[in-house]
Amino acid sequence: MRQNLSDDEKAAYIDAELCLMNAPAQLFDWAENRWDELVYGHVVQSNFIHNVGQFLPWHRLYMRAHEYLLQTECGYTGAQPYWEEALDVDNLTASVVFDPDSGFGTAGTNGSCVSDGPFTQLELHITQYTNYANYCLTRETNTDIFQGATLDNIAECTNTTTYDEAYDCFQQNPHTAGHGGVGGTMLDVVASPSDPLFFLHHTNLDRLWWTWQLNNLTYRLTDMGGRNIPTDSYLAQNNFTYPGPELLDYDGDSANVTTLNHTLWMVGLIANATVGDVMDLRGDLICAEYV
Numbered sequence: 001m002r003q004n005l006s007d008d009e010k011a012a013y014i015d016a017e018l019c020l021m022n023a024p025a026q027l028f029d030w031a032e033n034r035w036d037e038l039v040y041g042h043v044v045q046s047n048f049i050h051n052v053g054q055f056l057p058w059h060r061l062y063m064r065a066h067e068y069l070l071q072t073e074c075g076y077t078g079a080q081p082y083w084e085e086a087l088d089v090d091n092l093t094a095s096v097v098f099d100p101d102s103g104f105g106t107a108g109t110n111g112s113c114v115s116d117g118p119f120t121q122l123e124l125h126i127t128q129y130t131n132y133a134n135y136c137l138t139r140e141t142n143t144d145i146f147q148g149a150t151l152d153n154i155a156e157c158t159n160t161t162t163y164d165e166a167y168d169c170f171q172q173n174p175h176t177a178g179h180g181g182v183g184g185t186m187l188d189v190v191a192s193p194s195d196p197l198f199f200l201h202h203t204n205l206d207r208l209w210w211t212w213q214l215n216n217l218t219y220r221l222t223d224m225g226g227r228n229i230p231t232d233s234y235l236a237q238n239n240f241t242y243p244g245p246e247l248l249d250y251d252g253d254s255a256n257v258t259t260l261n262h263t264l265w266m267v268g269l270i271a272n273a274t275v276g277d278v279m280d281l282r283g284d285l286i287c288a289e290y291v
């Protein structure tokens with residue numbers, strides 16, 4: 001079943017990522033490159049896409065946006081890879097993703113800049129508070145948090161019945177595992193897409209959601225739910241402001257419940273879509289399968 005990338009495929013993917021990081025901005029005056037604009041799509045609505053029903057569908061479309069930019073602007077002909085994190089729970093730092101030659105660079109930099117591999121001294125600009133920062137990519141692995149990626153923890157989520165239960169479960173252990181396990185930039189709930197590993201992690205999370213959907217496609221191609229506004233404690237804990245009208249007014253839902261009509265905002269990276277448009281991985285918009 002599992003298909004590993006060849007060294008050539010890995011190199012093609014990483015080259016395409018570097019291409020986006022060096023490509024000129026297209027959407028915003030302040031952006032220094034295309035990567036800034038991609039990251040911004042997540043940053044600008046972090047208080048609205050986590051801890052809510054659209055968490056999984058929004059990130060599914062965001063993975064497609066990322067893949068689409070690689071393909072259309074950087075000549076990438078492969079597909080979006082994922083990181084099967086469960087394979088690495090016993091030895092996180094030895095994971096192939098951290099290989100400095102064929103992967104994303106060494107794991108534990110303990111707060112200092114990633115200094116080997118293709119993203120050495122990668123310069124980042126966006127934080128929760130400004131688009132004009134100047135800082136570097138960091139990682140600080142945490143094996144304990146990474147245990148959230150074990151097959152047991154995944155099974156707990158895939159065994160849930162409703163979407164409402166499922167998204168909450170997936171967001172907790174399997175999702176937190178990748179962010180906290182890699183640490184550093186990845187631990188930043190707002191700016192974590194700055195680390196290219198984000199896209200491997202969230203594609204894996206999407207694969208887990210799809211696995212859950214496949215267990216009962218009849219219901220789960222349309223099963224949506226959850227709140228549209230994060231809980232007060234989640235907002236407070238992350239220093240988030242209450243989502244304003246620029247987010248709430250377009251979301252397409254009349255109440256604080258996420259429906260298939262909910263609009264997924266892509267800030268101009270690709271066209272917006274609804275939750276309903278991304279529910280079927282095999283549909284026209286996402287048009288993918290996990291191998």
Ligand SMILES: [Cu+2]
Pocket residue numbers: 042049050059189
């Ligand atoms: Cu996110």
